[in-house]
Amino acid sequence: MAKPVSIEVWNPNGKYRVVSTKSMPGTRWIYLLIEQDCRVEICTEKKTILSVEDIIALIGHKCDGVIGQLTEDWGETLFAALSRAGGTAFSNMAVGYNNVDVNAANKYGVAVGNTPGVLTETTAELAASLSLTAARRIVEADEFMRAGLYDGWLPHLFVGNLLKGQTVGVIGAGRIGSAYARMMVEGFKMNLIYYDLYQATRLEKFVTAYGEFLKARGEQPVYWKRASTMDEVLREADVISLHPILDKTTYHLINKERLATMKKEAILVNCSRGPVVDEVALVEHLKQNPMFRVGLDVFEDEPFMKPGLAEMKNAVIVPHIASASKWTREGMAKLAALNVLGKIKGYPIWGDPNRVEPFLNENAPPPAACPSIVNAKALGLPVSKL
Numbered sequence: 001m002a003k004p005v006s007i008e009v010w011n012p013n014g015k016y017r018v019v020s021t022k023s024m025p026g027t028r029w030i031y032l033l034i035e036q037d038c039r040v041e042i043c044t045e046k047k048t049i050l051s052v053e054d055i056i057a058l059i060g061h062k063c064d065g066v067i068g069q070l071t072e073d074w075g076e077t078l079f080a081a082l083s084r085a086g087g088t089a090f091s092n093m094a095v096g097y098n099n100v101d102v103n104a105a106n107k108y109g110v111a112v113g114n115t116p117g118v119l120t121e122t123t124a125e126l127a128a129s130l131s132l133t134a135a136r137r138i139v140e141a142d143e144f145m146r147a148g149l150y151d152g153w154l155p156h157l158f159v160g161n162l163l164k165g166q167t168v169g170v171i172g173a174g175r176i177g178s179a180y181a182r183m184m185v186e187g188f189k190m191n192l193i194y195y196d197l198y199q200a201t202r203l204e205k206f207v208t209a210y211g212e213f214l215k216a217r218g219e220q221p222v223y224w225k226r227a228s229t230m231d232e233v234l235r236e237a238d239v240i241s242l243h244p245i246l247d248k249t250t251y252h253l254i255n256k257e258r259l260a261t262m263k264k265e266a267i268l269v270n271c272s273r274g275p276v277v278d279e280v281a282l283v284e285h286l287k288q289n290p291m292f293r294v295g296l297d298v299f300e301d302e303p304f305m306k307p308g309l310a311e312m313k314n315a316v317i318v319p320h321i322a323s324a325s326k327w328t329r330e331g332m333a334k335l336a337a338l339n340v341l342g343k344i345k346g347y348p349i350w351g352d353p354n355r356v357e358p359f360l361n362e363n364a365p366p367p368a369a370c371p372s373i374v375n376a377k378a379l380g381l382p383v384s385k386l
Ligand SMILES: NC(=O)c1ccc[n+]([C@@H]2O[C@H](COP(=O)([O-])OP(=O)(O)OC[C@H]3O[C@@H](n4cnc5c(N)ncnc54)[C@H](O)[C@@H]3O)[C@@H](O)[C@H]2O)c1
Pocket: 095, 096, 097, 116, 117, 119, 123, 171, 172, 173, 174, 175, 176, 177, 195, 196, 197, 198, 243, 244, 245, 246, 249, 250, 271, 272, 273, 297, 298, 320, 321, 322, 323
């Protein structure tokens, strides 16, 4: 028998019971649910990562939908429990859903939502911040100042890398990878090389147009190249940022052999998922190559780091905060709530999950649709004509 989990209840007499495994930013998401006759229960347990047993206790005997987090293991056990409780809807408050076994959700007829689009620019901005911070050794220099070690300007003090005119490499040029590429190209006039399974046509057009604009002004233009292999990006780029999804094809995409092909003074940034990089191999590479630098938002076994990483001066490390801007986190909460609400109410699926603005408007009711359901096709859910 699972032990009870502490909760906060909104609209106790609501017809539909929706559970959120965490408190989420803002209150708009709560009102969107209670205005549509939902009783909302928010888990208030102090523990950061809930276990499967905790979530089973939260689901209880009657539950229409759950809003969950990327730290939770949404597999067969939880989808079976949700289905037994009469639930048909689950949404991650995240765009990545590698913590969800979608086949298990399909088996129990549960829709799986995610939150694309609203976090694209915020996440890309953090990747750009990590790129700059690593290139200009900002964390090392900050620690040096605070330690009272600065005793005057020196020609060699914290010399780093200039970005202008260098090449930025993007692996996974989807929404976030493309936004990051645009920032680095436009902001720092870097050339672009990218690798993706699909052609990033809009990104290519953007870089072409920006290159022409610079040329017309008598400035050095920028260029792009779509690499035919990932290794080409690793060999040629000065700054490489990882933005693919995490699946079998991207697990340990960056390993010992591939690190060895990168430039000795390259910068590697990871704002995708930790297991995309073999972190043990990375620590070894950082030790052997002091001029090689990394910026990491994600780690292989979060919340832990592999031994030695925290001691590396050539690593900038932050705790999975890439989407952490107020607007974005409130937006993610809204999208997750609307995914669950839409499925409960029998709404169709929004036609373009990249165009989520109508769901985020504070001053107008959201469209009667589920913003983004990743298994809509498998479940045969209808698509909205809006
Ligand atoms: N650190 C964070 O807080 C944070 C925030 C948002 C997203 N993310 C991660 O970023 C990922 C990407 O998000 P997105 O919105 O850009 O998704 P997206 O689907 O738009 O982009 C992913 C891209 O990766 C490409 N891809 C897939 N397999 C590949 C492979 N083997 N090699 C190269 N490219 C491959 C896809 O073709 C796609 O273009 C998410 O799945 C999530 O895991 C992390």
